Amino acid sequence: MSATNSASGSKNNSMPTTITLSTFTAARIKEIQAMRKNIMESRSTKLAFQKLPKHMRRRTMSHVVKRLPRRLRQIHMNQMQKAGLPPKNNRGSRKYRRRPLNLQSEYARRQRRVKWLNTHLWHAKRFHMIEKWGYKLPKQPCDKSFRACYRATTQHCLVQDMSYVKCIELNGSYEDIMSQLEKMVDIRTGLTFKALCFREGKKFGELTLFEPAVNSYERKAIGQIKYLWNQYADGRKLLWLFVHAAFYKQMVTLFIKLFNFELLKENELKTITYKSPQGVILKELEYELDTISLTGSLAIDILKIALRTVELTEKHQDMLRNCTRKFLIKQNQVFDNLSKESHIPPNMVLSITVNDPRLNFPTKRTKALLNSCTPNDDDFDELQSNLSFSPLFDERVRNLIKTNRVSNEEICKLREKNLIPGSELELKNETLIPLILLWRPGNKEKENNGYSSGWDIIVPSNWSQTFFLAFVMWGARAGGLRETESIAFERSQPDILYPDTIAGEEEERDISQLYREKYFRSSLPLKHPNQ
Template sequence: MSDSNEDGFNVNMRLPTSLTLSKFAVARGREIQIMKNSLSTSTCTKLAFQKLPKHLRRRTMSHNVKRLPRRLRMIHLAQMKKSGLPPKQKRPSRKYRRRPRNLLSEYTRRQRRINWLNTHIWHAKRFHMVEKWGYKLPHCPCDKAFRACYRATTKHCLMQDISYHKCIEISGEFEKLVDSFKKITDPNIGLTIGAYAYKKGSKEGRIVLHDIDNPSKVIGDVSFLWRPIKTKFLNQSVSHLWLWLHPSFQSEALRTIKKCFGFPDVTSDGVQTLKSNDNIQLRENMYDLNRFRLTGPLSTAVLCNAFQLSEKHTVDWLKDFQNLPGEHLLKMKPYWEYLRSVSDPSVLPPHFVLPLIILDPRYNFPKAKTKSLPLKKSALEQIQDPNITDSPLWSFKIRCLLPHRKVSNAKIAEMRQSLLVPGSDLELPPEAIPVILVQRPGVRSNQYNGYSSGWDIILPATYAQPIWLSLIMWGGRPGGLRETDSIGFEANAEPMLSPDTKAGVEEEVLVSNKCKDEFFRLPPNKRTNYNKFRITSPFEFNWKLLLNEWKSSDIPVEDFTVIRDKKVLRQIQQVLSSSDKNAKLPQLAENQLVPVTISLLKKGPCHNFAIICLPESKDFSKEPTEPNCRDSNESKRKQMRKEHKSLLKKLRKRRVRAKRDNKIIPLDKEMLKNYTMQMRKLWLPETKTLRHSCSREVMGFVKQGGFSFLLSKSKGIGYIASCSLEKLLFLKCKNKVLIRNTNSKQYRLGILDVIID
């Protein structure tokens, strides 16, 4: 029996010699939680606002609960209800009162005319949005961060949502699929869809689709990925293939693919599944797969911080894969650990695929936006192509189950609110997300040093918004369509929509009409008089007319193509850059265009629609200037304008007299339309000649021009006629050409290089 003092306290009480920290922390945590709950509930007779000090009390607290601190609002509302005076619930604003009851149904209704991305709401608040290819897409950030986005591609990480690329899945026998694609592809352009490097599913490939009825007609570039077949849980006789189609030509490509495999040509708004007579199945994965693109040296670090590999795969949606998750983790974990130490994704094997199973990124959000940096170098010196295993993301059933297994944002917010220590990490759930990473090598050269390298993330559409926000919080900078064009321009890449495709022609028409509308919105004294500059096609790329003027035969050119054969392009580049005077060009057709880049030798800008011309021997010592030219239509425009003004005065007097007699004379809209059309033809006459339109022979056009931050000077990307190369070599100019902008008479020397993608 221990001794006690007068107050009843035990004097001889001894503390224990050891203490179990975990049990002690759990016990104290329970006590703190009980104390926290007791503080939140009131048992005294005081009202809620009476607990506050006098300097914080307000008279309006009795009828406006928002005047109280948050910790006392619920107690105050309960007390007001008990007193029989229910608080008046008034909507804070008219905008809130008119808010739809079901936001999801309202968003679905607004997408009847045009499609939205899953990240549309996030982008719409921060980006300038444009309607393009049937989608509402982000064009550029509202913060005017052009240089910041460029710095992100060179030093940090730029993010883009490219989920507008449509994914279709084709399954069937491997040999039948490869044989059918031979009808709509050209083996001379590059590796085919059945190449050994791609059929294992360890790399993503790229092919060029051709029209099945007209093989010379190109549809566009398509990315493809085979499902890995090295797994005992997958039927070896069935191969699965994903194709990613650009929205500008996806309808044309789908129609060609259906005709090639014998599918019925049926259109549908939802997920469409078709089956042919050869047991080949086609499914459109338009709404259950998304794709993000990360560009920049820190893109790997952003991925490694945002994604955490799932180590416990005891979830229901993996039961079809049995032992695959554990085997998958053992194989992918060493490569994932190596990626955490990689300073630049361009050093990795090109286009290799890495399937992962990650945890929900909402559970490891950083406290604030954090710049991700690579860790110290790993012990592994080099990474080899991993032995890729199958990914649960290929299963359509699992993609359908993921939306039902997802934890809502409200539930996660409630879990964060109930944390004992605010801001601490949440307890990780057993749920996991399958994703597929695809490496992009960028430009591998000493001059560009891996520019535009990064990763593509293929992910379930259900988790598009959480993963996007997680990547933003870990240092990714968002970009839009403008950044896509900027990256391709800096990397000397050929435009995605080539001029020999239907989608490319439509894009050129849209750009041309937009430039014409901007030109004619200007007053006459502010417009550039292109007739005096001897520019016959200031807002159009007349490729057919240019090729017809350069050809030697009498047969007119109706269809033209862009040279895509890498062997031919390399031969042309070697001839242009070699010092051998007897070097000869390969045999080229007269209806072909050569993709080229021109970098200016001296200062000066290079704009879109600039003309590429042949130089003369005297031009190398001094850059020439176009001689002055008279505009023959100037007097006609002045006369028409004078007659039109007098006619308008007569019509106005006639309307005034008719108004006095209570009569109305309708406006002659047809007359005004004819006048506008005739005046526009005098400003921009129909193009009849291109090659000999000015003092130097025109070889081609600059399709995209501007200042290059990588080269620190202006450059342009365009196309030239194939027949013009022979005369360029005949003049002994090699790879030197002239460039002249449409609003200038000054020619500038530039170096011409062939684009070999």
């Protein structure tokens, strides 16, 4: 060995202790490429799908490349190209072949004849949809959930999208507004617009409106509405009327005739504005406000866990320009102190300012249960006198909320970056969302607040689906028109639409026609035995 080493001279055949990976890979890049080419282009006589064991082979593998494992698909494609028979491309399912190129324009086209709720796409996948009152509305869930929905109204919580109840705004002096509205009310039916508890904005009212006539006994009823007063700093009054879609057009036409309204403008948000010679302004807020209804004993639990109030500071003064911050802070504090044991006055109105509910979505559907706390009932009187400072009454704030909404895509990206799944998210620019909560007392019972008690939440229109999904994720069961009729039946309310009104007569004709067609469709003519 020594002779051999001496003959070799000064050559060193030992391996290096370290190598540079980039230099080593660059020197052998051609070898790697040749090896990959040999792997992808097999020279064997067997086809790609013939290399699989017999129990994994399928007859369609030679035509449908997706039947093969991923590691053999490219080899199969190359073999088919060499043979001059390229495999047929899969056209995809019929559902995606018929899918329009622009979904937004397609949805807009389909809403020309009937309107959609903002939660339509969510309901259409889970509910039986029907056309009613010019809308496409959810009738009932596709699953067998009649008993479950009833239990939700008695023991848990039922959520419904009531956005087909539209809002009309009247703005002007109190005397000019009441000079015409008093022609449409009857004091024999109960408290009217002039009631002090309603006029101050502490509570919302419910009454039946009538067509104006000389003789009060000859007047025909229009329907039942809800209304809410608000007062501006300059003494002008603002009245919100929540009108059912069945007689909404009749109501607007009657207002135009009474006040001598003339069309003023129509903005980009499809808000139609009228103005009378006396200075009264009417706005149709159909596309600006939506209503979500929560019914059941756990409604307050779901509200408090789904809605997180915001700590208002001076940096939020731009949005709260026409409001007093200290009153809004007090309102949020009273909402945080609410509990099941709280004695809430009937028809109470509560204004709060909350954060984006998507930031605290649970990872899966969770039932909201809160620990009982000591109720703080001393703040209700002070709270109710400050409702006029709700930012939702300001049109500028409503427009600002629509433009500042963060997209679902950005929320999903934040959720992906979250280190702990399920923890709350944080946004750089905090979004303030003012809401108005209307407390509905139920039938008088010994326990809780009575059957069908709950809250109506007035939200900006483009946020309705977000809040609706938040309530569903925190344990509320979704219902449709069937549940509305069931609740009215359990409350001994004969009809949602009065039978002696125009809307009630049209409803009866539609129901009669539906059952007549159903009866004659199911009954077949009898045949003679000899035939």
